[in-house]
Amino acid sequence: MKYSIFSLARNALSNHQHWQRAWRSPKPKARYDAVVVGGGGHGLATAYYLAKEHGMTNIAVLEKGWLGGGNTGRNTTIVRSNYHLDANAHFYEFAMKLWEGLSQDLNFNVMYSARGVLNLVHSPAELDAAMRRGNAMRLNGIDAEFKSRDEIERWIPNLDCSATARFPIHGGLLQPRGGTVRHDAVAWGYARAADALGVDIIQQCEVTGIRMEHGAVTGVDTTQGFIATPKVGLAVAGHTTQLAGMTGLRLPIESHVLQAMVTEPVKPVLDTVVTSGAVHFYISQSDKGELVMGGDLDFYNSYAQRGNLPIVEHFVAACISLFPSFGRLKLMRTWGGIVDMTMDGSPIIGNLPIKGLTITGGWCYGGFKATPASGWLHAYTMAKGEPHPLNAPFTLERFAQGRMIDEKGAGPYAWAH
Amino acid sequence: MMLISCPCCGPRNQVEFTYGGDATLARPANDAPQALWFDYVYLRDNPSGPHDELWLHSAGCRRWFKVRRDTATHAILGSAKLDEALPNTMGAV
Secondary structure, eight states: OOOOOHHHHHHHHTTTOOOOSSSSOOOOBBSSEEEEESHHHHHHHHHHHHHHHOOOOOOOOOOOTTTSGGGGTTTTTTOOOSSSSHHHHHHHHHHHHHHHHHHHHTTOOOOOBBEEEEEEOHHHHHHHHHHHHHHHHHHHOOOOOOOOOOHHHHOOTTTSSTTOOOOOOOOEEETTEEEEEHHHHHHHHHHHHHHHTEEEEOOOEEEEEEEEEEEEEEEEETTTEEOOOOOOOOGGGGGHHHHHHHTTBBSSSEEEEEEEEEEEOSSOOOOOOEEEEETTTTEEETTOOOOOEEEEEEEEEEEEEEOOOHHHHHHHHHHHHGGGGGGGGEEEEEEEEEEEEEESSSSSEOOSSTEEEEEEETTTHHHHHHHHHHHHHHHHHHHSSSOOOOGGGGGHHHHHHHHOOOOSSOSSSSSGO | EEEEEETEHHHHHHHHEEEEEOOOOOOOOOOOOOHHHHHHHHHHHHSEEEEEEEEEEETOOOOEEEEEEEEETTOOOEEEEESOOOOOOOOOO
16 A cells, blocks of 8 residues: 555544555565565665565565664664765765655655754864865765854754863864654665565564575575575674674674663754764754764673663763753663674675675664665675675675775774774 | 673772773784784674673773673673683673
């Protein structure tokens, strides 16, 4: 059923008793042309673009829990493409362009809100770096504007722009098209659209092994039995090393826990996304009114999907130093997600050294904003057997070949990016 | 919160420590083949479960030492000085 004002009116008149299920829950077939492991945003987007762009409809998405129950439902919903390095700029800008048309493409409101992403600068050195990055973005065709301290003070009255602020504000780099997208809707929208094209979405189906013959994938063992397939695409966020490890591969990845949290909901107080690299903090207000905050990793390997209190204290201290009035709010929830941190802070999208096995992983902090481009390019790689020019810089071989994409310049320390 | 046992100072709050990553890596010789260096610099086992790792007691005695910690539960399973073996505990204590 196509969602529209007419379907809404028709269902309202029947007390919303007759909405169809948004996707089927089929039993797995014995064989598929391709299997995507992971039913989060990246896996579902991969399946949708495999069906839509490459006509591959005899495919399945296998999810060990429920759709969007991993990092798709745990991120802070921010989308942006304000990157300095060319490979990142082109890749994330491709994602931004897909975000802009995604609700129409999927016939599902993903609530893309171009409210802007403002990176605060707190020192003359940071100001120089922001100018350099902003100019690089504009040369790559991405929107970037510099905002002075006075402009920011008028725009965001809650932000402490005074001369006595703990971290004085010298200005900020704004990407106006950046903003937020409703994260759960992304998983649901891709799932519904992929299902409509014939993709089988199978939940509660954990992959327990990857079978190979003569260096090529032949299928996957799952908790619902063996499924034969010549192509397996991994989109499993923090568990990438575990899945790749089933084939004996070791990857340049460590799993770390990244926390986020929300305050109690309040009336509109913040109409953009504010970030500060100096204090490692970002904040926005959800449509429900909660202030959504995040910051640094906990800085130690973890698969626990929960973090520890020192980082929560750090978020709160950073928040109150920038927005003193938010100190009156209560925290409602904190949670953690497991992110696979690569050795250069950039993702890995491409073939693995086993025929038929591909990956979109190593998303570090930044997986959500990349979702549509990750799925689009992973689907391209699965269908064609080779990377697209946009993800060619992001293949696994770059580590052995010494062509890192190290946006932060932090070196091979997974937790430092 | 994690209570990390420093071999010199005893059990202390995690905020006193800095993480140093996988303690099982063996640095190759300077003239070792590039493949060995690639392995050492980039590849990790990244286990879900007991993980031997380096920590620095940065707000204490400022010594590096080894900790065995369960990455699935954050339980600390043991600690030892750099030149000593970790206790043979692979489960919760």
